[in-house]
Amino acid sequence: MPSDNGTPPEFHARISTHILDTISGEPARDVYVRLERRDSDGWGTIAEGRTDDDGRLRYRVPLHEWQAGGYRLSFYVEPYLGADCFFPEITVAFHVRDPERHYHVPLLLSRYGYTTYRGS
Secondary structure, X not given: OOOOOOOOHHHEOOEEEXXXXXXXXXXXXXXXXXXXXXXXXXXXXXXXEEOOOXXXXXXXXXXXXXXXXXXXXXXXXXXXXXXXXXXXXXXXXXXXOOXXXXXXXXXXXXXXXXXXXXXX
């Protein structure tokens, strides 16, 4: 399926995330997540979006923006969890070693804790 701008999917990086609310057992819907890449000038946003009804977000990053290096996902969870949550935002930094592979970085979330891992 072509992307929103009409380019074939092979011209986009393969990176995704999924947020599961471990208290309710439900996907965390409508959570804003920003994807950033580190370069010589520091961190720069390369994609952003909100999780869908299944708590998932698949980024469409042009391949010229997707390369080996340092990345991070910033999850802005306070609007989802409420103002009394302990972690209002969560940042997960990771390295992309092989830009040809799919990277899935899920987040298991509760009001007072979180877990993440390299998914498939």
